Amino acid sequence: MGKAIRWLFRIAAALVALAAAAVAVVAYLAGRSLPDYDQTQAVAGLSAPVEIVRDTANVPHIFGEADADVFFGLGYAHAQDRLWQMVVLRRTAQGRLSEIFGRRTLEIDTLMRRFGLYLAAQASVAAQDDRTRAALEAYAEGVNARLAEINAESLGRGAPEFFIFDAAIAPWRPADSLALVKVMALQLSGHLSAEVRRARLSLALEDRPGAVADLLPEAPGPGVAALPEYADLLPERPAPRRVAAAPDDPLWPVPRPELAGASNAWAAAPARAAAGGTLLANDPHLGLSAPAIWYLARLELSAGGVIGATIPGIPAVLSGRSDRLGWGLTSSYLDDQDVFLEEVNPDAPGEYRTPDGWAPFETRRSIVEIEGEAPVTVTLRRTENGPVLPPGRFGLGAVTPPGHVAAVSWTALSEEDTSLGAAIGLMYADTVEEALDAAALYVAPSQMLTVVDGERIAMKLIGAMPRRDAAHQTQGRMPAFGYRPENRWQGTLPYAANPGFTDPPGAIVGNTNNKVVDRPFPLHVSHRWGDTQRVERWRRLMQGREIHTRDSFVEAQLDTVSYTARTLLPLVGADLWYTGEAAPAGTPERRRQRALDLLAEWNGEMNEHRPEPLIYAAWMRALQDRLIRDDLGPLADDFTHLRPLFIERVFRDVDGAGAWCDIRRSAAEESCTDIARLALDDALVWIAETHGDDLESLRWGDAHQATHDHQALGKVPLLRYFVNIRQSTSGGDNTLMRGRTAGEGPAPFRNVHAAGYRGVYDFADPDSSLFVISTGQSGHFLSRHYDDLGQLWRRGDYVRMSLDPELARAGALGVTRLVPDGS
Template sequence: MVRIRALTTPDQGAGDTGPGTRGNDRMATLFRWLLRLASTAIVLAVIAVALVYYLAARSLPEYDKTLAVDGIGAEIEIVRDNSAVPHIFAESDTDAFFGLGYAHAQDRLWQMILMRRTVQGRLSEVFGQRTLETDILLRRLDLYTLATRSVAAQEPQALGALRAYSAGVNARIAEINDQSLGRGAPEFFVFDAPIAPWQPADSIALVKLMALQLSGQFRDEILRARASLQLPDPDRLADILPDIPGDGTAALPSYASLVPDARMPRFAAAPERDDPLSPVPRRGLAGASNVWAAAPERSAGGGTLLANDPHLGLTAPSTWYLARLQLQEGGVIGGTIPGIPAVMLGRSQSLAWGITSSYLDDQDLHLEELNPDDPQQYRTPDGWARFTTRRSIIEIKDEAPVTVTLRWTENGPVLPGRRFGLDRITPSGHVMSLSWTALSPQDTSLSGALRLMRAQSVNEALGATGLYIAPSQMLSVIDADHIGLKLVGAMPRRDRAMQGQGRLPSPGWIAANRWQGMFPDTANPEWIDPAGGIVGNTNNKIVDRAFPDHVSFDWGDSQRVTRWTQLMQGRQVHTRDSFVEAQLDTVSPAARTLLPLIGRDLWYTGEAAPEGTPERQRQRALDLLANWNGEMNEHMPEPLIYAAWLRALQDRLIRDEIGPLADEFDRVEPLFIERVFRDVDGAGAWCDVVRSVATESCTDIARMSLDDALLWIVEHYGTALESLRWGDAHQALHRHAVLGEVPVLRYFVNIRQNTSGGDFTLQRGVSSAQEPDPFLNVHAATYRGVYDFADPDSSVFISSTGQSGHFLSRHYDDLGTLWRRGEYVPMSLDEDLARAASIGVTRLEAR
């Protein structure tokens, strides 16, 4: 038997340990300290999160309370119904507007202050270098100064409402400061900046900001000028920038011929980066909407009907804030914009009104020639004149301030040459100025909106529209017996000899190119009680007048109106529900028109291809599309295949012809595709790839484009075409303007929803057209309302997010859930109903 004896060294005693044991002790000690540190870090993190939550939650508004305030004559009650819609009851109109200002500031203070900073050109004080170009543009337009000058032009009643509203906003700001209510909104902790008191000029300025957000005519001029330099053939220019069918378009000179002796810059393309804080929309996102109305003889209930859904960029929170005010003339309820003391669309007991973007051409660009001997002068019809100038200092967070010299000509402000591609169409020795109706220092648009709220009949409402300046809108109104539709807003008077006809920048030193004042309001197109009993607008062409009485050459839609006409004329009489059905209709007339054209030589052709080959994938896609009715339903695969095909097709058609400029044509234009595949005026020439030896046919391009689209789909969604869902790609993204791109936080502040519809459906959802999510829904109906005067309190409305701008509030997105499902909330002026469903009553008492 072999015994193994433990070996020891002389200095090892009974209580000693070896090196391995000592190492284990050190590891254990290290582990204990790491555990303690980790535990401490976790505890500190929990404390930090709890502290942040506590501070953020402090700014959640309390709806059930009593507060003593200065500036009111008697008690005001703000009753929040179960959707957090405030019903404001007061003994005077001025007190009612005070209550609206207070309610807006309770729920949307950050939104209001952000919009005010935008129009003032003061974003960089908070956001730094990122927003400098936006600030420079707004300073050059000088909208806030013009708003300040417009205060004195308001009607006395409107001025009283503006002052009372401002006092209401300031009462909430004072309450936040006095009671340490978390600075009023969580964003103020992240972007610390002092809040100045609200003033009447601030509200007028926000109306001008809205005009900027809804105006796209000057960018269309820039694009047309750039395209004309690339496409000297006027027929090809007419293809890619098609006129809406109908007479009235006159021949245009080439852009280069307008300044024949000037050296034009070399063409280059560098599309601007999208910034949620920029108030200037990309092409195709300047504004849209639907509105239609039915007379009693076309209504099943015997009362008038009106439906309205204005389309704006999707944001969190929404642009709109639902509210009801009890005025001396009666109750008014509908959509308001925080910062503006008016129900912009909605109804009273006697009247309902809705708006759409009119696409009136209310902007013109002018080339201004600089004096080569004195660049402080520019050419006019009467010789050289000095610019009107003013220096403006822009403060920038964490950087030195920037001083900008603002310049104005007789035509308008000089625009920054680096923005919007202006440097690619401005010859050397020239600058570009802008004429625009919103640049009026006597802007009474807000007075018009407030007078409209008090109108009791269609005639009285349309009589108030002479006060509207900008933004121009199509206004539809109904009372119990009558319906009407009118273009409202100042309409520029142009000389018949104007060179660019408002479609191209024109030399500002030629008298015929300058505006000749404004048309009287009576010249604006108007329809009252038409024989057919239906009026409406989907941003379509409304008149067929020759220039200069044409209203516009560029309209927002040529497709939705065809579907709307079918739905309106498909019934003898309508109901509230049939109007709702039309608002939510997702059939694309563009798809129904274009698919038979582009696929006519591809359907059911060729032999069956082996599984797994591109040919087989193409055949499966064509089989699906052949049996599709054009409905852009979120649960179907066909809308995604169709949309990807059209996007790839247009890019293939134009890129070899216009190169990088194709990036500016990122939205499918159905009229262009139709012209090409019908070979209108030789438009089929776009199908041939000019840089290839072979002559490609339109069928070749259609087939190759479908393969491109399917390859893109496979890379993003896999090979199972039948399993595709349009809603997965067409998600509505309601993005928070400043926190929406912050890691982690964006999941709390942004709202994403799968949605139906598309660019050309009545339930409109415009795609972003930008990678990596080109079909993201970014522009849609942010408000829907349907008003039935057979039973006014059965009227309904909805907004796209919720009433609160606070992402910790349950009312941040609760209405958005209904909006996504196509549901509405009651739009009642019944006081008892509002109180019965109340979630809180705020009482403001005179101090």
């Protein structure tokens, strides 16, 4: 017996030793891919030496004698820190993820090949101006120099993920960077899904005229962009008060409409700034991931230094500043996608109907390689309106009549896309006028550009606006027949038609994805806007004081007060707050009363440490579901986020919208008060089951955790604890510090879409400007820079955005010197 125990002990010890050795080997190999930031490296492709100075936040400051060398350095730095991210984004654009991930990503690859984004990017290379083409080529050479170094010195394949997902890394090409811009356009575009959803809703509610307008109402008012003069508002100014269903795969590139782009940006002219210089704040919102999509960098170009947020793979500072200019981006919500129902010739399935008769589909075959399996051949079809999409995607099958297929027109499919040229032009601009002129090259994704120089401010929609016929059958709100000439696009509108606001009398401009203009179709810009709520809080904060500072802009950027909660709670709970009856302890009625007591004393601040935000959010979620589930059935699953205008219309009974409160399948006639009470009970039961019975001890931050998940490894057992980042956060769907919730699954209030980058630029003292990203600069999970900036981001802190080279060198983590090969 003792001998057996000794042998078992020896075997166990041997297994432990082998496991430890295996872990050590893996750690060694993974650690080899950690970049050395303090070295001199001879590389091919440079005309003169380049210095990459890493400041204390690991932000690279790149210095070179020629601009091409600086872009080379940016490509090298991106590849040092984010090579895996770049390769995955490129493979997404190419439709080649399945070569490394297997069948899991086959749907993604086939969809991307149907769109043809990478082919359009390849064609667009020829459309670039000389400066942009030179930047693209130099950047690609910088990426490839890092790849050559990795191969020559066996640097762990450049990232630990490449040991798990083995695949050759092709050299970087200029078309790859242009393709990444188009992938970003896909991630910011939601009109295709929204058109289909509106059509499905119209079908489901065809017996209730006007009901679609309740659930999908038009954004009210004339639009908000430039604010009026401060003095004009003084008589009415409130007293100042300080107040603190796509595949479940992170690689899926098409967002649900609720997650298809957001952001905040606002600017103040010197007349509204305490220090006498212009101010600009910008925080673009995208899906959270680890690492973040954003990467901070400084480029020292011939026109001067530029610093701000880049996306690895793209050679441009997309939001940032120079000594002369600051710029920021927000999603414009321009309607730049239309779905067309193409009639197929019943006698010749290879043809479709056009205004001039039957025409053949443009058809080609594409082979998708799948890791570990036989390849799959996909037949791709296009019409004059655009690529044909399968009925199983976007719910198209539910709205496509028999004998038809669905095709999509989209500005991002342009083969003469010069958007990157506009982004590079902004880095060289000296004035607001030059910046707006440079932005004329922009095509997609459409954005609201907020720009300031030392004296002036402006905001303008940039991107190609489709030219539609005034007689369009659905005005682009829903799919329309592609053979009817009045439905087809007629090119694009001139850049001058894009709405813009320069030097307004009130000296403040801003955008929270809200409606900015109220123009009749077809100059309408959009029927669907991303915000009707945050803009009201923003307007209150901007006009609540005459003079602003960098700190007041930071305060607004981090504001967590929900205008929506303040509006809806008194309306929904009007007949519930005080019943005049004392409920016995331990009963659902007592619990409901306690919840209402907490909400009655709440100021609407979505603070992570408070219970009220969770009670409010759960109540509104349950309320909306009760209102629509009876009428929509499974289609209600498409409406997973609170629609404030819908709730307000119902409880104010606008145009008879109160009818939503009556449950159609019950004999009794329910009132809105009945539904509000039942929904609160539903919410409290859900809270008890998922977060506990003690209402006072609830924390919104426990439910509203920011989920920065690794796209490839985030669901791998054990490993996910090392690569995913979780943070308790304040804010919510409708706060300026926006933390868009998942809306589905067992944790519907997870923060999954937020400001991955925040920047505040002060041109009275430019080097006091601030910025931060939501994780860290490195994409290597063994690096101490994988999540270090994320701690600042979570607390609402920033790092200094300085163009002072001596400040960067003073606390440098390292200096990488790239010298021409052979020098």
